[in-house]
Amino acid sequence: MPPQIASLSASPGAFFRLEGVVASIPALAAAAYVASSAPSVRQRLFGRALTTLGAGLGLRTPLTDPRAGARIAWSSLRGLSRDRIEVLALDFTRDRVLPTVRDEAKRLIEHARRDGATLVLVSDGLDVIAREIGAELGFAHVLANSLVYIDEEATGELSSPVLGPEMDAARLRAVAAEWRIDLASSSAYGSSAGDALLLSHVGHPCAVAPDRDLARIARDLGWPIVGVLPPSLDAAASESAKG
């Protein structure tokens, strides 16, 4: 099919970040849960240590690649079977993630669906978790990480390209082309500074309960903000409103 025809038939999309926007549980919590349910005590302790280290490295610092933390945390699952990882991840999703899905997110998802947008769930967690949540909330596509397995045993590595807290622009354009989504008419919902790149590539960005950095960026760029602001920014906003 010629590119111009594909472009003509593209429809608006709505990108939702799972972590922070749809639910409040961070991606690495699942890694910690699965790792601490390994068959042997040694594996559990080792897994717990790696996920803690990964979470530490995943904090936003100028010195580290934000994806390095995820890589280290998920490597704690090395040697576990696909059955164990997927069953535990689904248990985690049903017991811990789905009950925390935000009402605000449900409202935004419903709104986007009514507008005819193609719903895309973006997560730097595992695809098995994101798919389950996506199916539950009616998402058409899911963009998340998958583990590499050899003989149905996890190697501890994530399939490339790894999706980190920051969305890669080239990948975003590639999936938009594949799923025939017109980014200019699309909306995106993020909650952390890592989502700024995703939000900056769509026509209708929106910060949902943003962290301090994303709230500043959103205010500077005039993006709408929904949900609770960080306390300091909330106070500043009140002051300026009074002034």
Next chain:
Amino acid sequence: MNLEVRQALAGKRLLVTGVTGFVAKVFVALLLDRVPSIGRITLLARGRRGQPPGERIRRIVERSPVFRGLRERHGPLLGEFIRSRLEVVDGDVRKPLLGIADALVPELTARIDCVVHVAGLTDFVPDPKDGLAVNVRGAMHAADVAALTPSALLLHVSTGFVAGRVDGRIEETIEIGVSPNGTRFSPVAELESIESQIEASFARHPDAAEGRRARIDSGQQRANALGWPNLYTYAKALAEQMIVPRKDVRTVVVRPSVVECARSFPFVGWNEGLNTSGPLVWLVGSLHRRVPFRKDHCFDVIPVDTVARGMVLVLAEALVGDPAPIYHLASGDVNRLTFGRALDLTALSRRRTYQRSEDLFERLVLGHMDSVHAGKPASSDAMLPTARAITRAARDALVAFDPDTHLPSSMRARFGARLGKLAQRAGKELGVAARTMGQVEEMLRLYQPFVWDNDAELVTGAIRALSDRLTEAERELFGWDIMTLDWRSYWLDVQIPGLDKWSLPILRGERVQGDPPFDLGEAIREVGVVAPTQPDRGTQARSLEALEEGAE
């Protein structure tokens, strides 16, 4: 050429043994459900505890969950349908001509198209006296009866484990007079020899328990010497060796592997009695953590309804076509489940159950424990025997505790009576624990050939070739579908819940409840006993037509 199962079986008359057991019940129910045009199925059954065989079968049809679907579908018309399709004959597979009264044999055999011999004793360590009588002589008696029927056709249900202690691919063949370890033997002489040893044991050991133990030991030794892991597989193999070479009978053998919970028929998860994986699943849910399995060895499990489908396919082919002599009904060659995977899934399932339990011990302790593979076989793992010895020593010490002699006089008056009672109670508990450990040890020792020593893979080419010849319309009903089984969802959603509901209560000494009573009305016809009063034939014919249409 297409195989049309319903056409092949329409109007056909079968004599089926072993219908009080797990597999035969599902087989008969499947036939009644999916081939309502079958002619008549004569069920061989024994009376029990004063209950005549006809009443016993009637109770099974009225109460067994296997027939639940038929009861729901046919409602009050089920009685008519059952009476038109089933009849019962009093018999016992251990006796010549299956114990059928001499006067009935000519009349019965003249109208039978195939004898389906499912009866068997599946205990791994039976008294050889019973094991051989049921599993070897029983099969020979079934062949004798089949030989008297016009088609001289016998469908014999054996086991995939007749292959014995071997590794690798097991073809669908039999070599008469050759044991699994290559020893040449005469099946007839072998049977006579082992039976004469059994006979002699009664004279040598007047004590019944001692005699039984001696028979089991010598039978086990003989089985092992020829390359079979236990008396069960030895006897089933010997049966094949005795009946397959016979020229007066056309024998078709089906060899299922480890038969487990139903995938869909009669309903998801159905199981009956204690099968192979029940005790293993129980073990994983207990405090025992080290399971001596070889992670990569094949755990060849097959759902009971898949076995029943396979039997129906083979039966149809045997009646109208050119059947292969042997059919493996197994999963390992096309959809392999390993012990490692089964253990992992079982542990996950148990963990899920315990973590949602209201019992604190289950939620906080068992819910966080997981089974791990032991690095050595049960026979050389000292942990369990040591734990048992320590438990027994502790029990002995507690039972021997006497406050009057073991407590200083200052404490005796105040705590003596209470401590004495406590010690007795704890001693009793430890005694039970030591006994359970002994049973686990014994179980692991029995299972060792299958879970540790050998890794066999049963080839299933014959049944798949048969299934390929089904028409599209019949594939859904009878197709060999093990390739489509997702082991994870089967194990978590079918097998473990099925065992929890239908099998494990038996291990705990509890009764599994049957379905609510259903009244079939008049009795099922018992051959040669009493002809029940028949309802108006016109009404019966009309209602049966309606039933058959419904079943279609």
